[in-house]
Amino acid sequence: MVTDDSIEYTQEATQSTQQASQSQPVVQNEAHLWGFLQPCSSELTRIDLWKSIPIYQFGRNENKTAGNNIVFPGLKISNIHCTIEWDGREDINSTITVHDKSSNGTFINGARIGKGQYGILREGNEIAFGTPHPQENAMEDYRFLFRLTAGGPPVTGFYKEYDVGQQLGKGTFASVYKAIHKETGQWYAVKIIDLSKVRKPTEADANGKPKSKTSTFGREIMILESLQHPNICQLKEAFFQTEIKTINLVLELVEGGDLLDYILKRGGVVEAEAQHLAYQICDALAYIHSRGIAHRDLKPENVLLTKDSPPVVKVADFGLAKAVDSLTMLRTMCGTPSYLAPEVVTQTSSKEGYDQIVDSWSVGVIVFSMLTNTSPFLENSKLELMPRIVQRSIDWYTLENCGASPYAVQFVRRLLETDPSRRMTLDQARFDPWLQQYTKAY
Structure with a gap:
């Protein structure tokens, strides 16, 4: 162990290089490295792992006698947290092992190794010290993307x-x-x-x-x-x-943030701007529906915005619901039930045609939220998910008394129609009177 070369992650140690880490990856000659740890937090700097030091020890103890090459002062870090060891091979078959010695854990791709246990760290894996979750204090967010460079670029x-x-x-x-x-x-x-x-x-x-x-x-x-x-x-x-x-x-x-933040920062969106945003969302969804794709997880967090004024909408995270297990309707509804159509939650219909019409309900919830800065639903949050969804009602009084035009209210009503066979499609929504001024000819 080379204790004289230890690195401590304090505010002072990162200030001089913080700006560089926020803007772009470090580009340099890496022939002398067997790997490096790219921080997930913009407050921390890259950790280079030198070929002259095949074993790195991580921990909280600053005392040189502890032998930590890398010092993380966070409270979730053990005095001697773990070691990361390179086997010395300079080819694609080189192996990196992690020996977890911690109480709170060392994690590879979110999976805890276990105290006293070993794990293999591979190119592109995320390694986390103490917790695999993002931290409010970015200086103690010890999550890194591992890059293996021993075998060359x-x-x-x-x-x-x-x-x-x-x-x-x-x-x-x-x-x-x-x-x-x-x-x-x-x-x-x-x-x-x-x-x-x-x-x-x-x-x-x-x-x-x-x-x-x-x-x-x-x-x-x-x-x-x-x-x-x-x-x-x-x-x-x-x-x-x-x-x-x-x-x-x-x-x-897309660097302008998402629609949820946009709504919250403004305490809601004025109707003219809501029209501008709603038309873009409807147009994007009508397009993907015409290609046989449904979003099925539409919510303000998935509506990204550019930095333009007014912003340009960029709908994200669609189309993978059938391919990625954790994006199936069943798992999604546990996290964001407000944006899902009632037939999804109650699973009263399995007709293929309903896949796309569920997106209409989600758009209705989003437009209601933009105009009122609140959820559309009156519900008992103490109930389990299914009875809560079945028993909830829509707070039409709030929408009708928020200053929105009758056309806006009717637009939302047509989208938040409980019966999916009567609900407005998003292709139809583009030609609704409320959005008529934005309708484009195809």
Whole structure:
């Protein structure tokens, strides 16, 4: 162990390099490294793992006698937390092992190794010290993306084409990072999905592209790549990295935040702007419906906005519901029941045609929320999910007395129709009187 070269992650240690870590990945000659840890938090700096030091010890104890090469002062870090060891091989078969010695845990892709146990750390894995969840104090968010460089620069797959920067967000099934295309310098967002969540994983070729165009997931990805609409967050390409059990989706980078934050910051949206946003959402959804795709998880968090004034809508996270297990209707409804149509929750119908009409209900909830800055529903939050959804009613009084026009109220009523056979489709919604001024000729 080389204690003289230990690094302590304090505010002072990161201030000088904070700006660089926020803007772009560090690009440098990495021949002297066997790997590095790219922080998920913009407040921390990259940790280089030198070939001259094959074993790194991580922990909270600053005392040199403890032997920690990397010091994390957070309270969830043990005095001696773990070691990460390189086997010395300088090829693609080099192996990195993690020995967990902690009380709160060391995690690889969210899975706890276990005190006294060993785990293998692979290229592109996320390793977390103390907790796998994002922390309010970014200085104590010890989650990192591991990059293996012992065998030289990658010659195939995602990391050949892209370099990864800071984490933009983390969900239950995926993490999103800012990434730069090495050749063009264009910025994108990359969503890294745990491959174990895919119902029918597809085989990939040497470049990480799906071998079979007929496999369920590969076919759906190719359909999404073909979609072109100004109000859809464009999927540029996908990489299937079966050896590390991830799928990397390279997406258009949208940096204006999401609709939920937009509504909350303004205490609601004035009707003229609500029309502007609603038309774009309806137009995007009508387009994907015409291609046989339903969103099924539409909510303000999935409606991204550009920095333009007024903002341009970019609908995201659609079309993967059938392919990714954790995005199925059943699991989704546990998290965001307000935006799901009643027939989804009660599962009273399995007709294929209802897949797309559920999106109309979600748009109705979103427009109601934009106009009133509140939920549409009067419900008993103490009840279990199904009886709560079945028994709830819509707070029409609030909508009718928020200053919205009669056309706006009628628009929402047509979308929040309980009977799916009578509910307005989103193609019809584009030609509703409330949105008539925005309707485009095709």
